[in-house]
Amino acid sequence: MRQLELRSDFMRPIRLVTFDALHTIITPRQPIHVQYSRVFSPYVGDLDPERIKQSFRVVTASECLVPHRLRAMAKGIDQYHSALKDVQKEHPSYNKGALNWWCDVIRRTAIGAGADEKGETCGISSTNLGLNHFLDTHLTDITQKLLMRFSSGEGYEAFDDAIAIICRLQDQMCIKTAVISNGDGRIRTVLTDLGFPSFLDPVILSEEEGSEKPSPDIFKKALEVINRTADGSESIIRPSQCLHVGDELISDYQGALNAGWHALLLRRRGAEGEHEHKEAEENLKQVQTIRDLCGIIKWVQTRKV
Numbered sequence: 001m002r003q004l005e006l007r008s009d010f011m012r013p014i015r016l017v018t019f020d021a022l023h024t025i026i027t028p029r030q031p032i033h034v035q036y037s038r039v040f041s042p043y044v045g046d047l048d049p050e051r052i053k054q055s056f057r058v059v060t061a062s063e064c065l066v067p068h069r070l071r072a073m074a075k076g077i078d079q080y081h082s083a084l085k086d087v088q089k090e091h092p093s094y095n096k097g098a099l100n101w102w103c104d105v106i107r108r109t110a111i112g113a114g115a116d117e118k119g120e121t122c123g124i125s126s127t128n129l130g131l132n133h134f135l136d137t138h139l140t141d142i143t144q145k146l147l148m149r150f151s152s153g154e155g156y157e158a159f160d161d162a163i164a165i166i167c168r169l170q171d172q173m174c175i176k177t178a179v180i181s182n183g184d185g186r187i188r189t190v191l192t193d194l195g196f197p198s199f200l201d202p203v204i205l206s207e208e209e210g211s212e213k214p215s216p217d218i219f220k221k222a223l224e225v226i227n228r229t230a231d232g233s234e235s236i237i238r239p240s241q242c243l244h245v246g247d248e249l250i251s252d253y254q255g256a257l258n259a260g261w262h263a264l265l266l267r268r269r270g271a272e273g274e275h276e277h278k279e280a281e282e283n284l285k286q287v288q289t290i291r292d293l294c295g296i297i298k299w300v301q302t303r304k305v
Contacts, residue, residue: 014175
């Protein structure tokens with residue numbers, strides 16, 4: 001009898017759909033390592049974007065706003081230096097503050113890509129700099145420019161299907177929508193700058209919550225906020241009435257399932273397969289996947305009520 005009750009509860013209609021941010025509803029306008037190279041250039045000279053990519057370990061756009069992603073680009077990744085991986089290991093979940101966290105990542109990235117701390121490689125004499133290292137002298141400026149770039153539509157754009165699907169869920173299907181991201185406060189400014197609707201709310205961020213996906217805590221927090229702000233005519237939304245959509249198998253898909261939610265794994269192909277993210281040695285057997293956000297509508301509509 002208990003099993004039948006649990007099954008019945010899990011088949012309740014979906015009332016909340018939450019989205020991961022990066023590579024789910026937004027994506028970089030240009031490859032991250034290319035954008036970094038352009039910002040670095042006036043300060044440390046021209047750095048090879050591929051060396052920046054190797055140093056920073058940019059596999060997805062998430063490295064700009066999300067510290068937890070440490071995917072390998074290829075086998076043998078451990079032989080390469082990864083600034084992002086080093087800092088994340090030492091300071092998980094922005095526990096040293098987002099600005100300081102990114103200063104550390106950016107400094108290690110530049111040095112790992114070949115930047116001379118004293119400016120000698122970019123034609124600037126270190127003798128005019130006294131005891132100050134050239135990179136360190138301009139590190140704050142570099143960091144602020146990069147943070148500003150990736151806080152707006154200058155660095156990111158919305159996927160073509162994102163806003164339309166969010167509006168359809170909310171307006172036509174009466175399903176609440178929100179964001180759960182392992183990112184910092186810039187996620188909000190990016191979404192606003194790109195024209196995402198205000199009803200995409202709340203935006204739950206790991207930097208603010210002190211926990212990150214795949215922990216069930218961040219999913220519980222999102223549901224608590226939704227239920228706390230509901231008006232008196234609405235009943236409490238249960239975990240079994242929630243669906244989370246994201247592109248990471250562990251953080252998004254398994255994290256949501258472990259919180260008692262439904263989950264869909266988004267695998268965008270992209271023109272050259274650049275949006276289809278894969279975990280090392282992943283097994284997608286029995287994993288529910290979709291190729292675009294239109295798959296959410298189909299999944300909700302075909303569910304048994």
